[in-house]
Amino acid sequence: MTKTRTPVAIADGRAFGGSLRVIVTHEPDLAAAKSAVDEIVQAVDLAANRFREDSELSRVNATPERAVVISPLLVKLISAALRGARLTGGAVDPTVGSAVKLAGYDADFAAVPRDGMAIELIVSRIPGWQAVVLDAGSRTVRLPRGVDIDLGATAKALTSDLAAAAALSQIGRGGVLVSLGGDIAVAGEPPPEGWLIQASEDSGAPIQEGQETISIRSGGIATSSTTVRRWTRGGVALHHIIDPDTGLPSDGPWRTATVIAGTCVDANIASTAAIVMGQAAIEWLEGSRLPARLVDRTGSVHRLGGWPKPSESTFVSQQTHRQSRQH
Numbered sequence: 162m163t164k165t166r167t168p169v170a171i172a173d174g175r176a177f178g179g180s181l182r183v184i185v186t187h188e189p190d191l192a193a194a195k196s197a198v199d200e201i202v203q204a205v206d207l208a209a210n211r212f213r214e215d216s217e218l219s220r221v222n223a224t225p226e227r228a229v230v231i232s233p234l235l236v237k238l239i240s241a242a243l244r245g246a247r248l249t250g251g252a253v254d255p256t257v258g259s260a261v262k263l264a265g266y267d268a269d270f271a272a273v274p275r276d277g278m279a280i281e282l283i284v285s286r287i288p289g290w291q292a293v294v295l296d297a298g299s300r301t302v303r304l305p306r307g308v309d310i311d312l313g314a315t316a317k318a319l320t321s322d323l324a325a326a327a328a329l330s331q332i333g334r335g336g337v338l339v340s341l342g343g344d345i346a347v348a349g350e351p352p353p354e355g356w357l358i359q360a361s362e363d364s365g366a367p368i369q370e371g372q373e374t375i376s377i378r379s380g381g382i383a384t385s386s387t388t389v390r391r392w393t394r395g396g397v398a399l400h401h402i403i404d405p406d407t408g409l410p411s412d413g414p415w416r417t418a419t420v421i422a423g424t425c426v427d428a429n430i431a432s433t434a435a436i437v438m439g440q441a442a443i444e445w446l447e448g449s450r451l452p453a454r455l456v457d458r459t460g461s462v463h464r465l466g467g468w469p470k471p472s473e474s475t476f477v478s479q480q481t482h483r484q485s486r487q488h
């Protein structure tokens with residue numbers, strides 16, 4: 162079995178405050194694929210990074226009550242976020258911007274202090290995605306005063322999709338995998354055994370022998386978790402996924418959700434939604450026919466929508482294979 166595993170070429174880097182990994186099936190194409198990916202990552206960063214004052218998104222957030230002309234890329238990113246809101250009944254909603262900041266996530270995560278003084282946590286519904294007026298025709302977006310857009314959930318995943326497609330079209334053969342902090346998109350012809358991905362709650366976790374591993378041949382996979390981007394204020398534990406109903410970090414039964422879908426952005430819409438929806442996510446995921454792996458607060462794993470049982474999963478040896486890991 163080991164011998165039949167196809168060798169792949171891997172380039173690692175950093176993007177959006179997390180890890181970046183590009184894998185190609187044809188080693189000579191690695192540099193070209195990586196530079197196509199880097200180009201997309203930089204473009205998205207300039208369009209949608211809420212921590213950059215010079216990003217288009219910061220300009221939109223700072224210009225309420227006016228139709229602001231934006232780039233085609235930001236139109237795409239905001240459209241994806243609004244699509245996420247529609248598909249999830251508002252569980253995933255880009256108007257969480259102020260709530261995310263009020264909870265303490267107001268800088269690149271590396272710069273967010275892990276402990277701090279108590280903050281006042283006020284229950285308040287977020288403004289809601291219907292407040293965002295996007296006109297793709299005139300390429301404008303208009304926000305009411307007091308509404309901040311945060312594209313943290315969908316932008317990274319859409320970047321993986323766009324970057325995998327751009328890399329494939331650049332190299333014109335074989336297969337490509339792009340992982341941004343564990344939000345993974347693949348394009349082209351996969352290795353014969355598929356793209357093997359270790360299910361994990363933390364994208365920083367090392368690839369380990371005997372870990373549950375899943376194989377995908379197309380589309381994407383994404384993980385949302387409350388276990389990694391978390392901090393405390395006045396002894397109260399907080400994290401980065403906001404329940405739109407309360408404007409506070411969600412407190413449902415799942416601490417980690419991993420979903421497979423036709424694209425990475427759809428997988429990510431579903432994984433973030435699963436954390437917010439809690440118990441109701443089971444029915445929603447099954448209705449959406451998306452394979453999912455949910456980890457509850459005790460660490461128990463729940464597999465649904467056709468996600469294979471561990472006995473059916475592929476187990477990967479560390480020596481033979483180091484592809485990707487989940488976030």
Ligand code: AMP
Pocket residue numbers: 252253254255257261311312313314315384385386401402403404405429432433437
């Ligand atoms: P993810 O890790 O893909 O689930 O995305 C989480 C990120 O999306 C957070 O760091 C926030 O920037 C943003 N976010 C938090 N809560 C929500 C929500 N309910 N809907 C949309 N985006 C959210």
Ligand code: MG
Pocket residue numbers: 314317318344383384385429
């Ligand atoms: Mg994600």
